[in-house]
Amino acid sequence: MSQLTTADEIALYLGGGLVLLGTVGVGLLEMIAGSPHPVSGEGQIVHEALVPLHIRSYIILLGLAIWGAYAVYKVVATTPETGQTRRTL
Amino acid sequence: MCEAAARPCGKRHMTSNIQTQLLGRNVSFAVSEVWLAYWLLFMRLIVGWWLLHAGLDKFLAWPFDASWFVGNAAQGTSVGPLVTMFSDGVLLTFTNIAVPVGQVLIGLGLVLGALTRLAAFFGGFMMVFFYFINGETGGWSHGVVTGELLGIVILAAIATLGAGRVLGIDAILVDTPFVERHPKLRYFIG
Numbered sequence: 001m002s003q004l005t006t007a008d009e010i011a012l013y014l015g016g017g018l019v020l021l022g023t024v025g026v027g028l029l030e031m032i033a034g035s036p037h038p039v040s041g042e043g044q045i046v047h048e049a050l051v052p053l054h055i056r057s058y059i060i061l062l063g064l065a066i067w068g069a070y071a072v073y074k075v076v077a078t079t080p081e082t083g084q085t086r087r088t089l
Numbered sequence: 090m091c092e093a094a095a096r097p098c099g100k101r102h103m104t105s106n107i108q109t110q111l112l113g114r115n116v117s118f119a120v121s122e123v124w125l126a127y128w129l130l131f132m133r134l135i136v137g138w139w140l141l142h143a144g145l146d147k148f149l150a151w152p153f154d155a156s157w158f159v160g161n162a163a164q165g166t167s168v169g170p171l172v173t174m175f176s177d178g179v180l181l182t183f184t185n186i187a188v189p190v191g192q193v194l195i196g197l198g199l200v201l202g203a204l205t206r207l208a209a210f211f212g213g214f215m216m217v218f219f220y221f222i223n224g225e226t227g228g229w230s231h232g233v234v235t236g237e238l239l240g241i242v243i244l245a246a247i248a249t250l251g252a253g254r255v256l257g258i259d260a261i262l263v264d265t266p267f268v269e270r271h272p273k274l275r276y277f278i279g
Contacts (some may be wrong), residue, residue, distance in 0.1 A: 056229075068217075
């Protein structure tokens with residue numbers, strides 16, 4: 001079991017956390033206290049959302065960008081661990 | 090004889106015990122190895138065909154023109170400032186070729202399990218633009234969890250878990266002397 005580095009923790013918790021905040025977190029907030037269906041099926045704005053949709057987009061985008069940056073960082077700055085292959089079949 | 094071999098009859102069905110820490114808590118669970126390999130392969134084939142089909146479809150209806158998507162559609166979206174730079178001139182020509190070629194290569198990489206992590210990374214990268222442009226131009230009318238977001242999540246899982254070694258070309262590549270001499274290449278193959 002290898003130890004997590006700071007970069008691992010940022011990707012795991014901050015990156016994933018922001019994606020979950022933008023999807024699940026804001027979604028729940030809108031259901032409870034805001035507007036669960038701010039936009040009609042045709043894409044017309046029906047209600048003003050509690051958290052503006054573009055802010056929600058940026059939260060998810062930031063999370064995804066952190067994941068992407070982490071992948072690039074891993075390739076540039078580290079060397080992969082040698083995995084032990086078990087040949088049992 | 091199965092009894093003589095002191096093991097159950099039939100094909101071996103092994104489980105791995107995963108022991109790790111997440112959010113500061115110990116996590117321990119058993120995973121069926123055959124089902125893990127099965128779902129990795131399944132995800133690779135489904136998402137690979139999704140992208141391969143999208144790319145081939147563009148070649149069958151050639152010429153492909155992305156000008157509306159990277160121009161008007163992208164304008165005002167969260168990825169607009171970057172994407173609209175590709176809406177005319179040489180960058181549009183690049184986009185019109187790079188998107189179908191990229192989709193075919195990514196799709197082939199995933200289906201065949203060749204350079205799987207690299208393919209999954211660029212698949213996810215491309216999907217981010219589709220996700221935000223399609224979602225925001227439609228006002229997220231079907232919610233923010235769309236097919237594209239699920240695609241990004243599956244591609245991230247494929248890249249993380251190295252799915253190319255499951256009946257894929259990466260299983261051969263990983264043992265080549267060239268990869269052994271250049272260990273960083275293991276980040277690109279499964």
